Amino acid sequence: MIEIALHQLQFYAFHGCLPQERVVGGDYTVDVRLILPDATTAIEEDDLNGTVNYASVYEVVRKEMEQPSNLLEHVCGRINRRLLTTFPLISAVTLTLTKVNPPIGAACLGASVTLTTKREEA
Template sequence: MGNIRLKNIRVYAYHGCLAEEARIGSDYSVDLEIKTDLRKSSISDELSDTVDYVTLNKIVVEEMAIRSKLLEHVGHRIITRIFKELPEVSRIVLGVSKLNPPIGGDVEAVTIIMEEYRN
């Protein structure tokens, strides 16, 4: 087994409960870690024997482009889609951060972290 991590996937999106967040958007950062079997690809040196991180990045970017009020909701969509499209993934740890959130204070980011295992 092994892990593949994508750190600090940067996107601009329109998530949030406030009307202004839907209009003007905000910067987000996503961290993704998946567990999968890396033994075959470590021997074969073939992309077809592993989880392609280009596909993982594409899923994150596409799901982040769909507006949600809550970070938890977009996180759930990302996890569900990865499990659906990549059966070789057995565990996902996902962090979604809203940078400079409009919460009336000097806060760098608000982050939700979700961990799910394949059923």
């Protein structure tokens, strides 16, 4: 088993339940962890076909982040499902989506949702 991770991907997006969030937008970060049950080909043969290209993973996340949604939970679910359907070598995805400086009336570095999805659940 191998884990591939992308940390603190940064986006400007238009997610949120408040009308202002859908107009003004805000900063978001995404952390994604991918579990591959077998990466022997990548490890032993130095072959990209035996793993997941993380530049391609970023593109999937970017495209999903461009679609406005009310809930971070919904965005996480969409991204996880898309990663699992796009990359057959992945057996599980854990994604944390953080809304930086959320409109909650308090000083806060961020509000996050973390979702783990296994292939059989997608």
